[in-house]
Amino acid sequence: MLFVLIGLWTVGLLLLVTDPKRPMTRWLSAIAFTGGSGGLSAVIADHVVPYAFDRQWLTEPAALLLSKAELICSLTCYYGLPYTFLMFAIHYYPDYPLWDRYGKRFIPWLLLIPPALSFAFEPKPGDPIPYHYVxxxxxxYIIAGIAMLIHSVLRERNSFLRRSRLLTTTAAAPTLFFALFTLYVLPAFFQMYELWRYNAWVIAFTLAVIIGSSLRYGFMGLQISIQNQKLDYTLRAITSGTSILNHAIKNDVGKIRLFGEKIKTEAADGRTSPEQVVEDIEVIMAASQHIYDMLYRIQGQTQEVELHLEELHPAELLHECLHMLAPQLSSANVKEQYAYQGLLIGDRAQLTEVWTNVLTNALEAMPRGGDLTVRLTETKRKIVVEIKDSGSGMEKSQLKRVFDPFYTTKSGKKLNFGLGLSYCYNIVQKHKGTMNIHSKPGQGTSVFMQFPKTKRLPAQKELD
Incomplete structure (x- = not known):
């Protein structure tokens, strides 16, 4: 069990050192420490006590101290492992950031009550804990935690994030399920007390998954980087600044036309109100200002785009993009989920163009209406924007070429140049971010854009 102790506590310590402020990381490290406490209890009983006895160091005070240390470590494992595992699963669940803040505050304390009450029950003679209650x-607790991990994998639509969740579930779920039987079920109902020693083999599997996935992730990260560089080179070789500008102007002119027609129709029907007219005109003015910003930032006839970085609230900007598309949203069921309310360092004009373009694509994929979900979340180092539609989706052959310049699936539209997603990819990459698309025929499309978290605005505010 010395291997279990060293392995689990090393993992727990590394987690705390790398990311101590994130609750999810703290709960994951707590699982490692509580599980390792069981290993320490076994090490004290199987190695430390016999070693001290052989050398005649086991005085009465020392024996009492070691006995108490063994008991504390054992109870930490028995009572702490289910609790910390369930708390980790709750924090790891995709919808947790959207839970009510009062629920987040009281759930840890409410779930702590059953483990705390375990100290009020006396175990049967020969039993280490009161199994009849525990x-x-x-x-x-353990079954619910496993179920939440599995469900989080099934719900994840981003293939990259799904892989991460699958590896986490593969590492944690089998180990905790095995521990459920060896630590609780078999001793409680069949008086089989020593099977917990086999946990070492399952924990070895867990550590192997953690180490293997870490190495694999690094290799895949290098592979993705190479692919991104190749795509960026292709984009630079083919696209030009004027083509991107044409695409941007096309989108904003479309907004101006839509809101102009809206004002005209409502005026003809006598349904106008000063407040609504002012609101619609503000949208038109914002679109015209955006055209000016794009003209200013795209350099002549080149493809280079300058980023004018500033601190902005992505939740507010996404909501503004939806508002500017209001006439096109009449047939869509829009769901806005903004779990992240912090700041993003970015170019307001360029991100507005990117998100408006992706939202427009989503709406065009649902000509008869459907569900449009705009979700803003965060991970350890990233801010994640997800735009999901319930349209017809794309085939694998289309998905492979979706970022290729001049490739388009909208051949029936005269003003479509096939530059939208290429431009979006370029802008997201200039923000040091990544852009991925998950789509299947008949299951809609999800676009994921991840941006790095930055605590302060860089000294160099303009990036080429």
Missing amino acids: IFWATP
């Missing part, structure tokens, strides 16, 4: 809260 089994009734430890079992649902």
